[in-house]
Amino acid sequence: MAIDLLYNVLIFLAAAVLIVPLVKRLGLGEVLGYLIAGVLIGPSVLGLVPDAEAVLQFSQVGLVFLLFVIGLELKPARLKLMHKAVFGFGCLQVAVTTLVLTLGALALGLAPSAALVVGFSLGLCSTPLVLQLLGERGELSSRHGRYAFALLLFQDLAAIPVLAALPLLTADSPMAGGWFTLLGEVLVAVGAFAGLIIGGRYLLRPLFRFAAATRSREVFAGTALLVVIGAALLMALAGLSMALGAFIAGVLLADSEYRHSIEADIEPFRGLLLGLFFMAVGMTAQIGLLAERPGLILALTALLLAAKWLSVVAAARAYGTGWRAGLNLGALLSQGGEFGFVLLTAAGAAALLDPALVGLLVLVVSLSMAATPVLFLAHARLVRPLFKARRPRRDFDRPPQTAPQIIIAGFGRFGQIMGRALQGLKIPYTVLDINADHVEFVRRYGNEVYFGDASRLDLLEAAGADQARVLVVAVGDIEASMRIVQRVRRRFPHLRLYARARDRYHAQLLMRAGVHDIIRELMPASLELTREVLVGLGIPRDRAQHTIDTFRPHDERALLRQLEAFGNEKQQIQTIQEAARELEDLYEADEEIVTSVSEPRGEPPRGGA
Structure with a gap:
């Protein structure tokens, strides 16, 4: 068992090290490199790692860590400002895209309920793919980057009730029992959501304070992993998105003093697991089906990309974005996503979709994800120059x-x-x-x-x-x-x-x-001004300078002591209080300072240097 596990790890690492740098050197980005590596080692080509579904399930943890890190960078105040984009633009885009794709599915002969499921499932985008592409180009904070993130967050929220409601669409589902079941699931989800926010608000900081007090980097890193996985598991048990739970935990810690240390500990896991996720997506692609029906599959993939591009651009323009941001979003969000895999598979299990159709659509989604890095690169090189800013980027x-x-x-x-x-x-x-x-x-x-x-x-x-x-x-x-x-x-x-x-x-x-x-930067100027204030109070200049010269090395020593307690708020406060008392004792023990302060002072000199 251990040998098999090590063998699989070796295969994944070798594929990533050999293929990803080559694809990246061609200017196609890391994501496409991971997808190609997954196709090559998967069951459809070399078959080096046969159980692609198990790998895909495990690699979802990469998405969890990605959303946690993003949450760390989003302070609650900033997230509050984004609510209009999340629920406004997000709802508009999902509605428009679902409508267009549902009409397309109806035109291809699907039943109304099946067409609606297919339209919504294919309308969802890939959160890790989009965020990785934006991160590679440094565009997460751009206008289209903010809108893309808002949309992805809304899609994660919207997919949850749809997944819960799928059994209600089956012909043999009793509506009354179905609605009671749905209501129970909604109540459990709301309870888990509220529990995570309330518990996280009051428990996370004390937990990290306790971990920091141990002065063990391993314990602190383990605490960070515990929080991420625990929040994700809580949401999963309530029938919600694991990534959403991790995101909420990250947002709750965004204002804490431990943010940078947590991010540094999580980052290596995030990068490795996210790469594993893209490789798993490539592994699950049924390349044999593509060889059997290449014309149909490629045509469906092209139709999906074109329909989503048109829908996203139309929704962005209707929401009020400019053409530049709208076209950027269209090129970025025209693929299917990992939630599409989940919903299509669940629809097949509920007998809403034929298993053969599910396999076909999953392959189409995989191909659309593989095409997105190339299309976005082409858009950046060919379309963006046509929309030059008033002041071109230098x-x-x-x-x-x-x-x-x-x-x-x-x-x-x-x-x-x-x-x-x-x-x-x-x-x-x-x-x-x-x-x-x-x-x-x-x-x-x-x-x-x-x-x-x-x-x-x-x-x-x-x-x-x-x-x-x-x-x-x-x-x-x-x-x-x-x-x-x-x-x-x-x-x-x-x-x-x-x-x-x-x-x-x-x-x-x-x-x-x-x-x-x-x-x-403020230390030298502050000390010089303090010296002048003391001179202005009537203290001789040499004694005022001696006071400053005494303070400076004491403050440096205090800073070094506080460094030892970095990340431990309670210990930091204690160190600062001790340093203040030590400074008072130091001044009291210095006869020259005591004499200069206690001597009666006359009229303060004016116009001092």
Whole structure:
């Protein structure tokens, strides 16, 4: 048994390592690579892993982890703002697409109830496929990315009652008993939904606080896995979507102080299991059926893609989006989805659809999923250029190979001060800044600044990172700053990193990432102003400076102690309180400070330096 399991793992890893990079190098994306790998190792071609259905069932966990990570990035306040898009655009698109596909199924000779099931099932899109495509291109936060996510979330919600109501459509189903059964299932679902939200709101933070107190990374990671799988299982037992349960758990933790640590622990599992899901979809494709009836299957796949493209674009335009966003959504959401597999299979089990028709439609859905990465790539290259923005997106600059000693990432107020000092010393440096308008403005004053994302390794190489000695991370955004630091430490370990920190939390993240040359952006100015306030109160300047000089190393030591308690809110609060008491004792023990504060003061001097 163990040998068989290891053999299957070896096959999956080998297929992914050999095929996915090749397909990605061709510019077709990771998703299509996983689908092709699954087809090759599945029962329809090489038969290396025969039980494709079991793999598909297990790989659904990848979708669970994906939705949990997305939930972590969606704070409840932001989710509340999305409710119009979720229920407005989502409901409109599902209604339009279901109507178009149901009419098409009726035209092909299906009975009304069967046509309705087929229309709704084929109208659902693939959540992991769409989100993976958006993530690869960095478009999750774009206009069409937000609408796509809202639609996918609504579809997950809409599929649940439809799945529960399928038995009511059968000819031999007693309507009264059916409705009572449906009502019972709805009550159980609502109870599970409310229980997850209420329980998660009051139990999740204490649970992670307890895990963080152990100071064991394994325990903390295990707690994260426990929450994800537990929330998914609770929803599954109530007849709801496992992915929906994980998503809700993620949203409940989006505002917590443990968000980044949880995401870092979950991310490896998410990537591996999501790749396994796409491979399982490829494995379940009945390629033999395609060889038997290629004309019919390819025609149905083309009709599905065209009908959904037209429906999505029409719904998007009716909702008020522009043509650009509507066409992007059409190219992105024209495939069938994994919920379609579930609904079609359930309809076959309920005798609503012929098993042969179910197998045919499942293959059509699989082919539409495989075609989507190619079609979306073609859309991005051929259609998008026709809809140029008023201000075309500018390509990143390619800095000259001047081998500077210093590279500065970010040239706002913080970076400019450093740049002026270096320029006065005639020390060569290169600047990368991602704000195109800011780059143009700064260049007017003679500064050599290049438009580029400093987290892009190719741009750093072009800027001379291989030969440079120092990288200054002067970026104000915390997530962008951490992304640069993490990638640079892996690719250019020889670079000495100096970083700007927005606050103590950012400083702790940087120190955890291995950066020790850190300046908190408000710290020097705050201490200088404090010194001037003390002078303004009548304290001699040398004694005011001594007070500041005493505070600075104490605060650095306190920051290091708080770093040891990172992620443990209770211990962090205790450490901060202890540091405050220690500072009071330190000042009281210093005769020079005590004397300067206790001496009677005359009229404060005016116009102090």
